[in-house]
Every structure is written in structure tokens, then in C-alpha cells.
Amino acid sequence: MKLLDTLRAGPPPPKIALLPDALFFTRALPVAAGATPAEATAQVELALEAISPFPLAQLYYGWFWTPGADRAFVFASYRRRFTSEQTAAWRGAEVVLPAFAAVMGAKVEPATTILLASPEGLTAVHWDEGPVPAKVLCHPLTPEATDEDRIRARDELIRAVGGSRIVRDLPTPLTADPALNDREIVIRSGDLVSRLPAATAAALDVRDKDDLHALRRAHRRDVILWRVVVGCAAAVALLGVLEIARLGGLEWQRVRLAKLKAQTPRVEMIQASNALAIRIDDLATKRLLPMEMLTTIMGVNSEILPPGMIFTRVLASTAGGLYTLNIEGQTNNAGQISLYQSALEKLPACEKVDLQPTGTRADLTTFRLTVTFKPDAVKPVSATST
């Protein structure tokens, strides 16, 4: 049930760690026109290194810049201002940034100031023109500060930033929208919506840049694993569909087998009729003439058969060929075999003569003779005699 409730609730918002504004010093820095994101990064880091009393390695820093803008807004804090407990709480966060940086993705009119209230004080983020803020000022307040103190601080901040035509006080604390995609993070307070594209959010993140790089690498690996899971799930779904299709196919096959079985007796009857028709036709039109074939290869008075050569078995069958005679024989003169073969080959009725010696025992040579006659070359005795 808990899992179902979780699934029904939709995707959770990204975890965002908002840091106290007062811990950061801020500055708007010029960026060369037409700079690429990589060039802007290099320029910002170089300028930050120049203005900071500490090396970059000892700072938690980030910046806001949009492609085409002629300035970037940087913010940095000395690392030792954060305790290890504070930094440990950042683990698992999608992005870690000061609260004022969260509203920098908002679309605002020129000369607008947004005021963020927090228990530690008030922060004013001021845009003169363009998408990149010009100033961020903080006014710390003690926990005991009264409403009058806060109103006074607000007035001082508006005066200090100067040139504000629109002043917006955030009505509620900043919250992130559910993560519907990986392309941007949406932060909202009342009707103020700040959209931070993934690249911009990465630049705003103040964590150690090497750690961020490792985190992104791990995220890419996790996304690959997720895609494998999605692929496997798709394969499971596809296999499920294919199994259902196979079951449907089995049902279809069952119907076809029933049809096949039902037709079998009729088809067997037709096949039997066909076999009968062929045999009747053979009986009526084709005759096996074994004695005529035998007489042809021996001669009427055995004049072709060499003396001493005898046949031990004569076989003719319709299955072996209507015009084929198979003979086994023996002779006491092996030389006669080839002579007899030559004599048979000269007979006009013979198409093919195959005479093979099969063995020798004492002075007897056995052989196997297969004679194939030309169709209609051998006539029935009654026909030849008439």
C-alpha cells in the first residue's frame, strides 16, 4: 500500500539544499560578449580568483550566467564557514546553493527587486536590466527582531539597491516542483517561478567542483542502469505480448489440426483412387515382358549367350523398371564377360548394359548383369509372331 501511495503521489521534488545568504559574498563580473559556456566559466573563475582573498580551492562558489549575457553574478564563501555536519547534510542533494541564487532563474521586469525573508535576515536580489541580477544585498536580523525591525530593514535594503520600480516580497518559502524531467529544476514561491536549466543549476551549485564532477559521473552511470532496467521491463512486456500471441497461435493451430484430421480420410481415399488409377492404367497400357527381354539377350536359340555362361537368377519387376532385366550368372571363362557385354551393347533394343563381375570361386566367375531396353523396342511374343 505504501508503495502504491508513493507511486500515486508522483515523482518527488529534487532535493535542494538552500544555504544562508549571509555566508556568501556576491559580485557581478563582466563576461566577454559572445563567450561560450566554457569561456564564461574560465573568465568567471579567473576573475573570482583575482578578487577573492582565498584561493578557489578554499571556497564554495557558484555563479549565474546565461548565454549571451554580458555579465555573470558570482557568489562565494570561505569553506571553513561551514561545519562538517552542514556539508554532510548536502549528501544526496541535487543542487546546493544560497537561497538568493534559487530565484535567479525567474523572469522579471527590468528594475525589479525580489525580497527573500529568512529567520537569519532579509535578502534583496536586484535586476537592473537583462536576465542576470546586478546586486544581492543581505540584512542580517536577530531572532528577537520585531516586525518594525523587519520593515525598517526592508526599507534600508530597497534604498541600498536603488532604482527599483518593482519590489516583490516572496510570500512563502522557496520549494522545488516535482522533477518531471532532467532538463531543468523549477523553484517556486507563490506566483514567482524560477526555472533553472540543468547547466545553469550545475554552475549555481557551490560544492567542490571535483566532487560535483564525480557526482555527475555517478548520476550518468545510474541513468544508464535505469535505462537497462527500462529496456528489461520493455523486453518483459514484449515477451508477455509474444507469449499471448503464441497462445493465440496455438489455438489457431488447434483448429487447423482439427481440419487436417477431418480431411485425412477423404484425402487418403483420393490418394488410394489415384494409386488405383495409376495401377489400372499401367495394367491396361504397360506390360512387363520378361521372357521377351530374356530371349533378346540370349537369342532365340541361345546364339548370343557364350557357351559355358549360365544365368542363375533372372528378375524383372514393374517396381524395378518396366524395361529393365536383372540377371545373376556365372561362367567358367572370365574373358567371355566383356565379349558378352560388347555383344549386348550392339543390340539395337538395348539402351544400357551394366555387367559387373561379383566374384571368383575356383574356375567360376560370377557376375551381375543389368540390361535396360529402349521403350517399345521389345515386343510381346504374340505380337512378333503375328
Added chain:
Amino acid sequence: MIRTIRALFLGCQLREKLLVVVFLGIAVLLWLSGFSKRASAFWREQHRTTLDLADQAQWIANSGGIEAAAQKAASRLDAARTLDGVRLLEAMQKLAADAGLRPNIGQPSNPPGNGQFAIHTLEFTANLRDPDPAKNWEALTKFYRALQQRSPYIGIEQFTLRPDAANRAQIALQLRVSSVEITKSR
């Protein structure tokens, strides 16, 4: 919902993610392997059935032609002169007796016909044992000519002639003959 599951998955420990991937992958591979066997068996069976059905369809489509061919073949025969099994046996006995042979004749086979025609077959064996080979040959020739004159009502299917190994004058004749019986004419 997919985004929610994705967020849940990405929020898991690495080892949990790896376990999910490995178990899911193994499950898919096992299912795929089993499915491929079942699918190929089904494919082979349905292919064989398709061929069998096509073959049956062809036979059924040609049934008219086959029947016509059988009728045409039978029309070459005089129905009154065709022989059933008993008449074939009697005819062979008479032919052998006329030629002076004393044969052994097997019982005619009784194959199923198609209701209109039937073919009967029997085995015939005769040993020609006269000491004079010329007489044996003469008897054999006489029997053979008489048998051929009954063609096409009696046909020779197999003919085997074998001289006796001990006495070449004696001959053993083995025949398988068949006859057509027209049981019903249209």
C-alpha cells in the same frame, strides 16, 4: 508513474540498483530462452501443418481429375472380363494346368478399393522338374504366352526365374500377378 519509479530507483544504493539490473536481466534471458524454444517448436509445427493442409487442398482440388483418370483407365477394360481375387486364382490355376505346371498359388490379397475398382494380387510359384530341359522350357513358354494373352486383365508385376543349383535342367518360376476388378460401373 515512470518518473516516480525512476526517482525511487535512482534513490537506491548502487548495490541495490545492480541487484535489480542483474535479477531483471537474468529473468529476461531465461524467459527469452524458454520463449525462443517454444516459439521455434510452434513455428515448425505450424509450418508442417501449413504444408500438410496445402497438400491436402491440392489432392482435394485434383480429386475430380483423379476420378476421371481412373474412369478413363478403367474404360479401356471390359468390366465383364475383369477378375476378382477368386477368379484370378481360378484363372491362374487353369493356365498352369493347361501348360502342364503344378504350381503353388497363394491366396489373393484383398486390398481396399475405392468402391468402383479393386486390384487383386497373388503369388505364384511353379517348379519345372522334367529331366528334359527342353520340355521344361516348352512348358514355361506355353504358360507364359497364355498368361500374356490374358493381358491386360492379368498383369505380371514381378517375374523371377531360377535354375536349380544342383540340376540346371530344372527351373523354379516365381510370379506376382495382379488383376483389376471393376466392381461398379458408372
